[in-house]
Amino acid sequence: MIGEETPAAPASRSLVAHVDVNSFFVSAERAFDPSLWGKPVVVLSNNDGCCIARSDEAKALGIPMGMPWFQARQYGRRYGLIARSSNYELYGDMSARVMELLGRFSAWKQVYSIDEAFLGLRCPAEQASMVGRDIRQTVWRGLGMPVGVGIAPSKTLAKLANRLARRSQAWRGVCNWMALTARQQEALLTSLPVNHIWGVASRMKRHLEQVGITTALDLREADPEKMRQHFSVVLMRTILELRGIPAIPLDPPQPPRQQLIFSRSFSTPVTAAAQMRQVMTVYAQQASARLAKHGLQAQHLSAFAQPSAYAGGVTDAWANADPAKNSFGGGGDGGSGEGGGWKTYGPQAPGSVGVRVRLPMPTADPVLLARAAHTLLPRMVEGTRYVRAGIVLTDLTPLGGQQVLELFVNPHERRGIGPLIEQVAHKYGHGLLGLGEAGLREGVVWHMRRDHLSPHYTTNWKELPVVKAG
DNA sequence: GAGAGGTAG
DNA sequence: GATTCTACCTCTC
Numbered sequence: 207m208i209g210e211e212t213p214a215a216p217a218s219r220s221l222v223a224h225v226d227v228n229s230f231f232v233s234a235e236r237a238f239d240p241s242l243w244g245k246p247v248v249v250l251s252n253n254d255g256c257c258i259a260r261s262d263e264a265k266a267l268g269i270p271m272g273m274p275w276f277q278a279r280q281y282g283r284r285y286g287l288i289a290r291s292s293n294y295e296l297y298g299d300m301s302a303r304v305m306e307l308l309g310r311f312s313a314w315k316q317v318y319s320i321d322e323a324f325l326g327l328r329c330p331a332e333q334a335s336m337v338g339r340d341i342r343q344t345v346w347r348g349l350g351m352p353v354g355v356g357i358a359p360s361k362t363l364a365k366l367a368n369r370l371a372r373r374s375q376a377w378r379g380v381c382n383w384m385a386l387t388a389r390q391q392e393a394l395l396t397s398l399p400v401n402h403i404w405g406v407a408s409r410m411k412r413h414l415e416q417v418g419i420t421t422a423l424d425l426r427e428a429d430p431e432k433m434r435q436h437f438s439v440v441l442m443r444t445i446l447e448l449r450g451i452p453a454i455p456l457d458p459p460q461p462p463r464q465q466l467i468f469s470r471s472f473s474t475p476v477t478a479a480a481q482m483r484q485v486m487t488v489y490a491q492q493a494s495a496r497l498a499k500h501g502l503q504a505q506h507l508s509a510f511a512q513p514s515a516y517a518g519g520v521t522d523a524w525a526n527a528d529p530a531k532n533s534f535g536g537g538g539d540g541g542s543g544e545g546g547g548w549k550t551y552g553p554q555a556p557g558s559v560g561v562r563v564r565l566p567m568p569t570a571d572p573v574l575l576a577r578a579a580h581t582l583l584p585r586m587v588e589g590t591r592y593v594r595a596g597i598v599l600t601d602l603t604p605l606g607g608q609q610v611l612e613l614f615v616n617p618h619e620r621r622g623i624g625p626l627i628e629q630v631a632h633k634y635g636h637g638l639l640g641l642g643e644a645g646l647r648e649g650v651v652w653h654m655r656r657d658h659l660s661p662h663y664t665t666n667w668k669e670l671p672v673v674k675a676g
Numbered sequence: 677g678a679g680a681g682g683t684a685g
Numbered sequence: 686g687a688t689t690c691t692a693c694c695t696c697t698c
Contacts, residue, residue: 251688251689251690252689252690255687255688255689256687256688256689257689258689271689272688272689273688274687274688275687276686276687276688277687277688292689438695438696439695439696440694440695
């Protein structure tokens with residue numbers, strides 16, 4: 207099937223591989239429960255509300271994305287449909303593992319979503335298919351999850367190729383756009399409705415119909431400049447991308463975030479330590495949530511409080527102040543004795559107080575972070591009216607980057623309290639559930655319904671799967 | 677700089 | 686009885 211004609215474009219340009227895990231959530235569940243293979247499986251949203259991921263078998267039963275579980279469950283009885291509550295600890299961890307493996311194939315990696323990444327490839331177009339197969343095999347052998355790979359000169363075409371790879375068995379999971387003849391490419395683009403192109407959805411489809419564009423090929427042949435004027439630069443880029451001209455660059459590999467700041471001004475000044483304690487607890491939870499969202503852990507926590515700024519105008523100098531003009535003294539009293547003080551932050555309004563704490567281990571756990579933040583309280587000056595406070599997390603490292611021995615994993619982390627609070631907040635709004643005095647403000651404790659939860663195979667030693675040999 | 681419109685996953 | 690939800694981009698005002 208592969209080209210008796212010459213390839214459609216020169217072989218020397220750089221290529222993009224788009225890799226994604228098939229039915230990622232389901233595949234993550236299957237990786238640890240092989241009994242799920244070949245069966246219709248769905249993963250449910252928070253609170254077991256509706257289906258957010260479906261295996262091919264479940265799709266074949268006609269279960270649409272987002273179908274409420276109360277409707278889907280009848281398939282359970284009739285067709286053996288299996289449901290799993292979403293287990294984001296597991297998915298996040300599996301995702302990190304996939305991305306780590308993909309990183310071996312290119313330093314030029316853009317993690318696009320929990321289950322997708324773009325990789326820049328610098329190899330001759332003829333070799334790219336082999337690389338694609340290697341990627342697929344590596345992830346399968348390493349993690350037991352199937353991935354599809356699309357390879358092309360642009361992101362849009364790479365996504366398109368990935369789609370082809372998945373749709374048609376003939377590709378066996380890997381489609382190299384450059385291995386197709388120009389004629390084959392045109393045939394494929396003709397059969398592809400324009401709204402199946404990345405970045406073109408139903409609205410744009412309707413607009414394009416009015417100017418006679420219905421297929422991917424129609425769009426590719428449209429005049430880029432005219433389309434930019436009529437529609438948008440986004441659409442113009444898509445046209446260029448369809449022509450194999452990269453117009454949506456790969457994000458350059460980003461240096462990991464150095465710090466995460468959570469700070470707010472108060473509506474009314476805080477003077478009492480008890481109140482500040484509550485503020486710090488809430489801020490620690492917020493900061494923890496943000497850390498978790500970015501898959502990070504912190505090694506150091508700093509906490510500060512500022513009194514009302516009669517030293518007018520200094521209040522917002524916080525983030526971009528000159529580190530050399532540091533007005534804070536030594537390290538925090540709850541810290542490790544590492545000293546250091548406020549090296550990263552600059553001049554403050556007179557009366558500001560701060561601490562820096564080295565955490566016993568890199569963590570995103572709200573309980574540990576709150577405990578560390580509370581070391582600010584003894585620093586407060588009696589009678590001072592504080593109008594602003596915050597938490598700064600530094601020395602951030604990727605979550606799960608290194609193995610942590612069971613001895614050092616604190617019990618809150620094991621129970622996944624951080625993610626739980628986040629999920630509840632997500633569902634019912636922030637402030638309903640919290641730690642200690644940050645919680646119970648409404649007098650109601652909600653707990654998420656997760657009746658079909660799989661074990662935390664990779665993030666909880668107690669739930670490690672057991673392999674029996676022999 | 678906020679808000680609308682659009683899109684992706 | 687119930688029905689994901691957020692991030693991000695561009696364009697406009």
